[in-house]
Amino acid sequence: xxxxxxxxxxxxxxxxxxxxxxxxxxxxxxxxxxxxxxxxxxxxxxxxxxxxxxxxxxxxxxxxxxxxxxxxxxxxxxxxxxxxxxxxxxxxxxxxxxxxxxxxxxxxxxxxxxxxxxxxxxxxxxxxxxxxxxxxxxxxxxxxx
Numbered sequence: 733x734x735x736x737x738x739x740x741x742x743x744x745x746x747x748x749x750x751x752x753x754x755x756x757x758x759x760x761x762x763x764x765x766x767x768x769x770x771x772x773x774x775x776x777x778x779x780x781x782x783x784x785x786x787x788x789x790x791x792x793x794x795x796x797x798x799x800x801x802x803x804x805x806x807x808x809x810x811x812x813x814x815x816x817x818x819x820x821x822x823x824x825x826x827x828x829x830x831x832x833x834x835x836x837x838x839x840x841x842x843x844x845x846x847x848x849x850x851x852x853x854x855x856x857x858x859x860x861x862x863x864x865x866x867x868x869x870x871x872x873x874x875x876x877x
Contacts, residue, residue: 739778747771766811 750767753759759767777784777800788796 736779736781739781740775743771743773743775743778746774770807 747768750759750764750771754761754764784800785796788799791799793799
């Protein structure tokens with residue numbers, strides 16, 4: 733009886749934490765759905781442990797509790813595959829964005845160079861010579877002599 737209570741509390745606590753993370757925008761909706769299924773499975777298996785035994789007998793497994801381990805490992809492998817697919821998609825998107833940024837940076841440099849040539853004074857007009865100030869060094873006063 734204590735195992736059922738602990739499993740039920742664990743499933744409810746896990747679902748509560750997931751909903752809290754979704755509400756605080758720390759966990760995206762599609763990932764939250766996955767974890768809510770895990771929480772629900774934990775709750776169901778905890779409250780009805782005989783389901784695992786019956787399902788194991790139907791499948792033909794001699795030791796039915798190993799079925800939960802096999803299913804868990806299978807779900808972990810599926811999750812890892814989905815994460816790799818998602819990461820590959822993100823890397824492809826990042827690479828494309830980096831390429832677009834490089835192209836835009838090149839175009840901006842070319843536009844600035846073109847603008848600088850349009851704003852510069854024509855070469856035919858001679859530039860006015862600048863007058864510079866002359867520095868005169870004065871001797872120190874104060875009775876030296």
